[in-house]
Amino acid sequence: MPEPTIKSRPVYARLSRDPGGRRHLLVADAPDAALRGLASETTIDDFDERWTIVSNSRAIPSPEAGAAEQSFRSVQHLLLALHRRLAEERMGLRLYAVGAEPFLWSVHAVADDFGMSRREIHLCAAAVAARRVFCNHCRTISEGVTRTIFACHGCKAPLLVRDHFSRRLNAFAGVQADAEAPGDLPDIEDLPETGDLHA
Amino acid sequence: MIQTEPLALRVRDVAPLSPTLKRVVLEAADGGPLPTTQPGAHLSLALPCEHGAHHNSYSIVSGCHDRAAYELIVRRTATSRGGSRFIHEALGIGRVLQSSAPNSQFSLQSRARRHLLIGGGVGITPLLSFLRELRGRGGHLEMHHFAGVAEVPVFEALLEPFASADVHVHAGRAGFDPLPLLERQPLGTHLYCCGPAVLMNIVQQGAIAAGWPPTSVHSESFAAAGGDPFVVRLARTGGEIAVGEHESMLEALENAGLPVPSLCRGGACGECLTAVLEGAPDHRDHVLSDGEKAEGRLVMPCVSRAKTPFLTLDL
Numbered sequence: 001m002p003e004p005t006i007k008s009r010p011v012y013a014r015l016s017r018d019p020g021g022r023r024h025l026l027v028a029d030a031p032d033a034a035l036r037g038l039a040s041e042t043t044i045d046d047f048d049e050r051w052t053i054v055s056n057s058r059a060i061p062s063p064e065a066g067a068a069e070q071s072f073r074s075v076q077h078l079l080l081a082l083h084r085r086l087a088e089e090r091m092g093l094r095l096y097a098v099g100a101e102p103f104l105w106s107v108h109a110v111a112d113d114f115g116m117s118r119r120e121i122h123l124c125a126a127a128v129a130a131r132r133v134f135c136n137h138c139r140t141i142s143e144g145v146t147r148t149i150f151a152c153h154g155c156k157a158p159l160l161v162r163d164h165f166s167r168r169l170n171a172f173a174g175v176q177a178d179a180e181a182p183g184d185l186p187d188i189e190d191l192p193e194t195g196d197l198h199a
Numbered sequence: 200m201i202q203t204e205p206l207a208l209r210v211r212d213v214a215p216l217s218p219t220l221k222r223v224v225l226e227a228a229d230g231g232p233l234p235t236t237q238p239g240a241h242l243s244l245a246l247p248c249e250h251g252a253h254h255n256s257y258s259i260v261s262g263c264h265d266r267a268a269y270e271l272i273v274r275r276t277a278t279s280r281g282g283s284r285f286i287h288e289a290l291g292i293g294r295v296l297q298s299s300a301p302n303s304q305f306s307l308q309s310r311a312r313r314h315l316l317i318g319g320g321v322g323i324t325p326l327l328s329f330l331r332e333l334r335g336r337g338g339h340l341e342m343h344h345f346a347g348v349a350e351v352p353v354f355e356a357l358l359e360p361f362a363s364a365d366v367h368v369h370a371g372r373a374g375f376d377p378l379p380l381l382e383r384q385p386l387g388t389h390l391y392c393c394g395p396a397v398l399m400n401i402v403q404q405g406a407i408a409a410g411w412p413p414t415s416v417h418s419e420s421f422a423a424a425g426g427d428p429f430v431v432r433l434a435r436t437g438g439e440i441a442v443g444e445h446e447s448m449l450e451a452l453e454n455a456g457l458p459v460p461s462l463c464r465g466g467a468c469g470e471c472l473t474a475v476l477e478g479a480p481d482h483r484d485h486v487l488s489d490g491e492k493a494e495g496r497l498v499m500p501c502v503s504r505a506k507t508p509f510l511t512l513d514l
Contacts, residue, residue: 022410091384092410115312115387119412 006163012104012125012195014039017046021094021120025085027051027078027107029099029126037098037124047096053078075103079110086114098124101194102132102143105170125195133161134171141171149177149188158185165194206233206298208242211268213290217353219275220321221287223257224268228295232266238332239325239419240303242269243464244296248281251454252297253446255282256464258324258419259301262331269301272357274321281445304467305391305419307332312387315380316342317402319372319394323354325419326393330361341365343380345372345398372398377405392418420465426481429505433457433514434476448500448510457514459500466502473498474513479506 016039017024026047028034031054034044044050051070059071061081072078086093095116097107104123111121130144133152140154148161152174159174166173178185207228214222225242227233236259245252261270275287290296305325307314314333318326323344333340342361346354348370355368369375381390381402390411392402399418406416431440431448442451449471452459462470466484475498482492484499491497498512 020407020410020412086386089386090382091386091388091415092382093386094410115310117310117412117414119414120386 009163009165010101010123010125010167012123014042015096015098015122015124016042018094018122022092023048024094024096025049025051026096026098027082028097029053029075029103030055033099033126036126051078051081053099075106079106082107082110083113086110086116089114094120094122096122096124099126100128100130101125101165102170105167108167109170127193127195129191129193131161131191131194132171133159133174134166134169135159136173136175141169142174145172145174146191147188148191149185150174160186161191204300206242206300208244208269208296208298210290210292210294210296212292213286216272216357217350219287220350220353221273221275223271223273223286223290225271225296225298226268233269234300235266236263236269236301236328237303238263238307238328239305240301240328241305241325241463242271242301243299243462244282245298246282246285246296248285250446251450253282253285253450254299254453254461254464258305258328260324260327263328272321272324299462302462302468304463304465305393305417307391308389308415308417310387311389311415313339313341313385313389315384315388315390316340317344317377317390317392317394317398318342319345319398320347320350322392322394322398322419323357324393326391327357329391330358330366334361341384342367344368345375345394347371375401377402378408381405381409381411388415390416392416393420396420419467420485426504429507430509431505432477432509432511434511435514442504447502448498448504452500452514459514461501464501466499469499471499471501473500475510476513477511478509480504480510481506 015037024047026034031052049068053075054071057073059073061070095111097104104125108121129146133142133145135152135154137157138155140152142153145161149158152159157176158178160177162173164173208225209228211226212224216222241256241258243254243256245254257271257273259269260272273283273286275283307329316326316329344354346368351368351370358366390406392399399420428444429442431442440451440455442448449459449461459471462468469486475496480495480498481504483502486499487497
């Protein structure tokens, strides 16, 4: 049985332009993600720059710095560009990310490395069924987990997926379900969706 | 909040730096080691005056691992209520003063990737301890200090141990526009400002205009003391206490034998929070929210005063 939502779970909100910022960069993990994550009365043009992952090998970011629209092939492709960009950025930037929870916290980790504070980063999580789960026993991160109990992709331990999300590891905690009584396993259940932005 | 026993400090040395600035070196009266401090920490010294004592807060400028002595720099103010005048005119070597333990409301941010220090006049004192710490650990910084033309050499001498291309002393702040300076700071910079209210206001306005989040802007003001006299009425213990033009409400309460727990005495920590039953407080602290200030049911007597002739406190 999945535990009820616990207090440490991140809270997300639909995105709107932060009036305190001077430059606004929105990153989205899919072409339609950004539109779905906007607060009412917010339009895509409220963000000076929109970076989108299009999952297409032909995507080439514009060489023009500060172009309003940029397309990227993959999460890694976008994160590398974000790293280069933030290294050059000045105070006054606000960063917005919309998409699946693992994408948000990958973006957050880059921003955090550059000293951006919670007040400068805004996240909106799209609802997705799959979770990243960190194995507390072998430290493997299993991708695409939709059920608890599941076999760890590293050590094969039957893992119970806790509702505890680690921002640092960008994953839910997984603990061996039969640690106390080997072989005594609870029923397998579907995990509820994470994120709070339903299509 | 950590609160340790008060300290008895003996003046080891007191020497003028300029006609209105004095360096004061204090050691433990019992000859033992002093508590360690943090960069940005201050002492609240009890300075004798006609009616009892003024409690003035001064930043410690010596290194935080120096347990033999604390060093302060004190400006004699034109509107001195007696505290800085006492230090400038009467304080001699060997004199023992009562002091709070070092206390810090203004500290270096551990997550900052870069530190921007902006000071004015004697507001250099907490920034000196930040500089010492940052130089020690090789932190990225930029400092701009503003001083009257006559005092530029004094501040240059104070900054000499830390002198480098990233430390600047400016003669006067006429024409200083903080906006370009704030706009060109890399992500992850934290700003620390200490100086006259005018300087802190333009820097804070500049930070807002440049899109800095409030959590990256830190400032320490000199306690706003003095104002129109008023009377405090004590609801529980009965009686009235007059608060004079040149004393704080907290000092008036203390000198009347009604000590209110306090720490920073500068409207920053919230320790002296007191409930108001009647009258309108004139809020000067940085603790209460705008909503709480508007409501007027709470007051910080260390800095705040009254808009009404009487203020009834739940004391």
